[in-house]
Amino acid sequence: MNAVEIEEAISRLAEQPFDAEEFPFAFLEAFGNKATTIKRLRSGASNKSDLGGVLQINNIHIKVCEEGQVSDTIRALRESPATKNARNRVKFIMATDGITLEAEDLSSDIAPIVCPFEDFPDHFGFFLPLAGISTVKQIRESAFDIKATGRLNRLYVELLKDNPEWGTAERRHDMNHFMARLIFCFFAEDTDIFVKADQFTATIEQMSAPDSTNTHEVISTLFRAMNTKLEERDAANIPRWASDFPYVNGGLFSESVDVPRFSKIARSYLLHIGNLDWKKINPDIFGSMIQAVADDEERGALGMHYTSVPNILKVLNPLFLDDLREKLEEAGDNARKLLNLRNRIAKIRVFDPACGSGNFLVIAYKEMRAIEAEINKRRGEPDRRTDIPLTNFRGIELRDFSAEVARLALIIAEYQCDVLYRGQREALRDFLPLDAMNWITCGNALRIDWLSICPPTGKGVKMHGDDLFSKPLDQAEIDFENEGGETYICGNPPYYGGKLQSDEQKEDLESTFRSTSVNWKSLDYVAGWFFKSAQFVSRLDAQAALVSTNSICQGQQVPVLWPTLYSQGVCIRFAHTSFRWANLATHNAVVTVVIVGLSPAGKASKKRLYSISEDGSTISREVPNINPYLVAAPDVIVEANSKPGNNLPPMVFGNMPRDAGYLLLSPNERDELLAEDQRSEKYIFSFRGSDDFIHDKQRYCLWISDEDRDHARKINGIRERLEMVANARKQMKAASTQKFADRPHRFVQIQGVAKRKSIIIPRHTSERRTYLPVGLLDSKSIVADSALAIYDAPLWCMSIIASRLHRVWIASVCGKIKTDFRYSNTIGWNAFPIPSLTQKSKDDLTSSAQEILLAREAHFPASIGELYNPDEIPADLVAAHDHNDEVLERAYIGRRFRNDTERLEKLFALYSHVSDPAAPRRSDNFVEEGGQG
Incomplete structure (x- = not known):
């Protein structure tokens, strides 16, 4: 439920x-x-x-x-x-x-x-x-918003039963606009905006028939009245019972006043909704939930669509609110400084190019009004009307109802702020008629010219499409307001990895990156917003801060996206490393995100990095630089290396049979084959993939060399299986596999096999594990392609992979599948920065790897998955890993690292020097400056 x-x-x-x-x-x-x-x-x-x-x-x-x-x-x-x-x-x-x-x-x-x-x-x-x-605190303290959402949803569904045409693409906008009008009326009648309390609901109850036959006509008349000036109502034939309603204007009641027909049930729902206490509405919560009412795909998750205020402030505070509060503190009671700050705030524009129902814009507006109110209080002008216009809060939203709700949420927020800071009488005096200006645009943000929504200050030229950043801004054709004002881009755009993108979304990315050489097909959908934000920021001296899944700052997306972002002339001014975007959610319906703040390159004198500590508090540090991996380190991008560039032995993928399962054996099948003919034992090997290794599952395979092929075929059970492999491969689509039909005894892809031992590394592993799972296999074990392997390597290599140092590197550069680490041999191993190891260091690491293996063996038959359950890992195994970490880290800096932050900063500094030997040696500075986190 x-x-x-x-x-x-x-x-x-x-x-x-x-x-x-x-x-x-x-x-x-x-x-x-x-x-x-x-x-x-x-x-x-x-x-x-x-x-x-x-x-x-x-x-x-x-x-x-x-x-x-x-x-x-x-x-x-x-x-x-x-x-x-x-x-x-x-x-x-x-x-x-x-x-x-x-x-x-x-x-x-x-x-x-x-x-x-x-x-x-x-x-x-x-x-x-x-x-x-x-739940988040705001929801637990405000049941009204969810109650209202549920009641409106029931009304919406009931209306569509009797008015199915209102649910079609042609009329969906009319239906959504109708719902937005209702919300405004319910709010207005409970907050004295209308002349009488409950005026809207009471009029419908009194003037519409109990059988609901004329309910739609009564509501339509009320809407028409609210769109007609008082002096024009007689000429417009507005009936007496509707003439007491104020003139609202603002575009909310313009266009068609057509209303869907009501059933008796729908009428009762409407009256029940009107009897709720709409003074309790919280626009920064309500909007994001109510948008689901009009979305068929999201209606099943009603009440889950809430972005918490603390999360939004993680974006807005470092983007510009902290600076405003700092300037307020500096101003004290100095009237001139307070006036300058108020004038500055009045010119600030906040632009959310994926605004949804307006959460970010509403919170930004309310926080700015709070600062302005304090300025007015200090200047002795507490009743002063706000200088902050709603038109300074601009957005783009694909869904029209969400766009409607975003504008409505801002209107409600403005009124509530006026009541809070100026009083009910002053708020009412200035509220109606509404301003007809509307800067919430319904459209596709990746196809819209952002300058047409949020133009530069001063004079410029309005441009569209591909001309957006191709023409100089000194072509004076139209005047723009807010001369000298600041622009801040913010928001939480849709993420969508490549496999989740629709054809239309893929076309959006192709259009966005058309002028570049970027391989956009490998990027998440959110990358389009980052690219357009980078263009906007660099050309217009703006600032931006966007929420994204952490995938754009990890793995293969970094070398694809970030060089292009940097080429636009931006840098990372602040960032928040990975944290859970904890909405009102059930079970696993949360996502791990980062926040990235962009500024024009060279204009961010102070850079700040935020992270979540183990106790849940936020850590903030001023750092010399923030790189694309959101680490306080030089601006390096880790490139995939086909071979290790660090004097480490090669790590390769496991082996792939492509056999329709006939070369693989379950334990029972292995026993049956051996019982039938003991000669089979020579060709039966243990087969170990990631899942097999982690959970100690037993699988086997037939492993037959070319030299042994004829001998193996003399064994009836093996010959039958090889014949089935041959037949299966002939029917497979891949021509490369079909070619192996005449060689059914061997795997199609053989990357390697150990003469003595193999180090196995699962390609995917849970982020909850404190250490990466890695193990040692004997020469009678074949590593499957779901894992990686280092064949016949020295044992100290296992020590490196099992270290905390290596885990933080993998977590930062290799990317994830959902929340699981995705190990990459080309980035995670081949590019891993490691200093030259002395023979003593290698010997000590070999010993520490042996200690880890012995600690595991002491808990036989517990599997790797059981041993490394973060809630139940044995103390002696923790001690073995801790000693291993100490040995390795002393090889890096002569002592233990203080924390993961210091580990990453040292690794990136090392990588920077290795990838560019001519670069200044900044590694020690980064460690000492950034390591205190």
């Missing part, structure tokens, strides 16, 4: 007559518990309560009590041995008598709930962890 469904379920529960015996089970059912789970709780099979209540393990302990006993009962629940039993893992306790309800979250310091029983649905966010939904 999603958050909206849960809110609706508990609202229905609160409206029903209270049933003391049934309530605990109905409550748990409302949070998505299955019928079988409820049945086991009813029977007592899984109910662990010792107080006659209901205790669901890993969730909640509930007790219904006699009237007036709620506080005593919640105290008893808190002290209950069953609640305190660690094995029951109780997160919440709740007591109610049907009149009052109290609840506590035992796993956090969130304030407990004490409320009338009928009001507990308003606190549904408090209980969302019961449904496996991790």
Whole structure:
């Protein structure tokens, strides 16, 4: 169940007559518990309560009590041995008598709930962890936005049932515009913008027939009234019952006033929505959720579309808000400095070229209004009307309803700020009519000329398409406002890796990078926004900060994208290294992202790098430089090397059979083959891929040399398998595979085989593991192509791969699949910076590798996956790795590194010197300056 469904379920529960015996089970059912789970709780099979209540393990302990006993009962629940039993893992306790309800979250310091029983649905966010939904603070404290989203969704779906044509591509815009108008009216009637409280809802209830036959006509008339000036209403035949509504203008009620027909159910939904308290609307939350109402693909995730304010501020604060606050602090009470700062703020434009429902723009507006209000307070002008125009907040959004909501969210935010800083009377006086200007553009940001949305200050020429940055800006054809103002690009564009891109999105990237030699096919969709931002920033002296999956700063995308970005004349002014973009989400519906701030090259005197510490706090450091991997190190790009350039032995892919499975054997098939003919043993090898190695799965293969082919075919079981291989290869599409049909005894791709031993390295591994899985195989083991191998290499090579130092390198330069590390031999191993190792260092590393192997052996038969589970890794194995890290790191700098930040900075400094020997030796400086993080 999603958050909206849960809110609706508990609202229905609160409206029903209270049933003391049934309530605990109905409550748990409302949070998505299955019928079988409820049945086991009813029977007592899984109910662990010792107080006659209901205790669901890993969730909640509930007790219904006699009237007036709620506080005593919640105290008893808190002290209950069953609640305190660690094995029951109780997160919440709740007591109610049907009149009052109290609840506590035992796993956090969130304030407990004490409320009338009928009001507990308003606190549904408090209980969302019961449904496996991790929540952010803003959602837990504001149930209204999700409640409103759910009610509007029900109305939307009901209207489309009776008006299917409104759901077509031709009329979808009309439907979305209609919903935006409703939202405005609901807000306006609860915030005194309309003359009377509940004026819109009450008028519909009074003037429309209960059977709903004329509901659409009444609403259409109200919309027409709000688009007609007061002095023109008689001529427009506006009826008396609609004439009390104010003239809204602003384009919100212009165009068609056509309204879909209402069923009796739809009318009841509309009236119910109108009776909600719309004063509680939070535009920076509401907009991002309500956009899902109008999107068929996203409706199933209603209530999940929320970008938290703290995450947005991770972008906006270092982009420009921190600087404004710093200047405010410097100004003190100096009237002249405060005036200069206010004038500066009034000219700042914030541009989000993937604005969605306007979250970034709304937060930027509210934060700037807060700074302006403090300036006005210090200057003795607290009631002054704002100098910050909404037209300074510009956006591009592909979906028209989201664009509508973005503009509406800004309008609501402006009004709320006016009420907060100037008072209700002043806010109302200046609110209507709305300004008809609109700088939220509905369109494809990768196809639109950004200058037409957010033009340069002073004089310039309006350009389109490929002319965007090809013409000089001194061709004066039109005047632009905001002379001398600053422009800041921000946002969270769509990511989409290559395999997830639609044909249209691929065409967008092709069009964006047409003027370059960039191999755009290997790039994520978000790269298009970075490229256009780099062009905009460098030509117009602007600043930009975008959220992206960390893939554009890792692996193969770095050498493809970043040289082109740098060629536009930009640098990285600030960045936030990988962190989880934690929205209101269930299970794994979160993404690991970075934030990259771009400035014109040479104009960022101070560069700042942000990261998340182990305790969850944010670390901020001023650094000499930030490279494309978001490391405080020189601007180097790690290139793939076909061979090691660091005196290390070669690492190659494992071997690929392409055999339709006939050369591979399960343990049973191996035993059967041996039982049939013991001569088979010579040709049966262990077959080890990544999954086999990590989870100790046993597989085998037939490994037959050309010299042994004829002898092997004399064994009936082997001959039959080779014949099946030959037939299968003949039918395969790849011509290169078909050629091997007459050589069925061997693998199609053979990269190598060990004479003595192999070091195996899985190509993919979980990022949760503290160390990369690496192991040693004997000469009777064949490495599969899902893994990499170093054949007959010295054991100290395993020590390097098993080190923390190597892990941070892989994490930074090799990229990921989802959240898993993707090991690359060409970048991860061949380009790994390593100093010249003395024989003693190699001997010491060999010994530490042996210690790791012995520590693993002590826990036989535990698999690598079990041993390296980050929650259960044995202490002696941790000690072995720790000693290994110490040996290797002393070879680098003569001591242990302080942290991963220092490790990466040293590695990149070394790589910089190796890749460009003529470059200045900056490595030591980078280590000492950046290593304190």
